[in-house]
Amino acid sequence: MRKRGYPLSEQLMDALEERGYRDTAPRRTVARAIAEKERHFAAEELREQLPGIGRATVYRSLKILVEAGALCRVLLEDGNLHYQLSHRGHHHHLLCVECGASEDLMGCDIEDRLESVADAHNFQVSGHWLEVYGKCQTCRAELPASA
Amino acid sequence: MRKRGYPLSEQLMDALEERGYRDTAPRRTVARAIAEKERHFAAEELREQLPGIGRATVYRSLKILVEAGALCRVLLEDGNLHYQLSHRGHHHHLLCVECGASEDLMGCDIEDRLESVADAHNFQVSGHWLEVYGKCQTCRAELPASA
DNA sequence: TCATAAATGATACCTGGTATCTGAAGACGA
DNA sequence: TCGTCTTCAGATACCAGGTATCATTTATGA
Known part of the structure; x- marks a missing residue:
């Protein structure tokens, strides 16, 4: 914190x-x-x-x-x-591949979703690694080509 | 395939x-x-x-x-x-930390969820990396301690 | 202040992977 | 089947990122 x-x-x-x-x-x-x-x-x-x-x-x-x-x-x-x-505390990152900025993703419900998908496979989740790549707001504005 | x-x-x-x-x-x-x-x-x-x-x-x-x-x-x-x-094709893995087994996770809706979470941050997703760790069905049966 | 444990920095080492280069082997047309 | 051309193989040097070792220095608490 x-x-x-x-x-x-x-x-x-x-x-x-x-x-x-x-x-x-x-x-x-x-x-x-x-x-x-x-x-x-x-x-x-x-x-x-x-x-x-x-x-x-x-x-x-x-x-x-x-x-x-x-x-x-x-x-x-x-x-x-x-x-x-x-x-x-647990969180994930939105990583901008253009400028390298990273935004934290906290308290989202991806974990819950993971749990339920894993449950369906009788798999008990103990941890995970998630990184998300893409383009941040600023870079989308600057390079609107593929926005 | x-x-x-x-x-x-x-x-x-x-x-x-x-x-x-x-x-x-x-x-x-x-x-x-x-x-x-x-x-x-x-x-x-x-x-x-x-x-x-x-x-x-x-x-x-x-x-x-x-x-x-x-x-x-x-x-x-x-x-x-x-x-x-x-x-x-795109998929993820459920990796068992006990026995090393890995199960493929295909066609799940985690991507959609990611998209919408990223959308809320005005972030355009182009890729991601996700690995899920835990205990597979077999290992849960063998070691029921924390099941 | 002093004894002690912890931290430092130099350096050797390790792991996992890539680049380079020469000779060998596969592909293919005549 | 031969000759030529291209790709491939293997040896080896190299590299990046990180860890282990160890003698010396420093922080800390009695």
Whole structure:
């Protein structure tokens, strides 16, 4: 849950401290860089942006932030794995293939539908992965060719 | 579409020939190995099973079989990519996390639901990726603990 | 302040996959 | 059946993204 009134990077650090992780300078640097991201990003992209921070540290930080629910993984259409700031709790993404924007899809009824379809196969659902690709509102307006 | 009455490996070869690929001994070997698979499998697993076939050949064969629609990719819960024989056409998988079985989900109405949810966000859907994880009928019967 | 556990960064390694290149094999017309 | 042309195969080098290892540094709490 992103809260207003204090910096996003602090919220990331808080999420780590809640889970017993220490407050260190490299982690703050990573958190600040992530907090400035407006889009989903690749791990390697983040690393290149932080030449002073070790590779392992960047990857470790991403991993624990995902565990803490502050970041989530995004699977791109080309199979690459990206990260983005997360509303905690289960949700999906509408990913724009034009501009890379991503919109969160929360509290939709796709889960219910899945459950009932799976039920019909006597299958007990424990999890799922869903990413939706397409064109966002802005890009539809800019490129109305196939709208 | 898998047809009855002639070997699956022949159907795989046919799918390749339809697309202009040649009928070669290594490809037949790969096709036969794939045809015997009852589960989704990793590329590397297939390769180890075929020590006489070059690494590149195995990967190339998988690639063109996917392009030809005879195989499809499966994203496992742990993020690994596997392959499995495909009913041609768009479908999803119910993947059992206990035994690895996978059931195809065709002609369900999840797409429609996606469309309408996306519509509400002024988002034009062009594609999606969906995998469903859980427990299949057989495993539910064997391990009724959390059924 | 100090002891201790945790974190860091350098680096080696691993996994899964692709690119390159040379020789071999299939396709096909004469 | 032969010759030619194209595709294919296999070896191997390479690459990307990520993890393991380990000596050193740092945060933390008594």
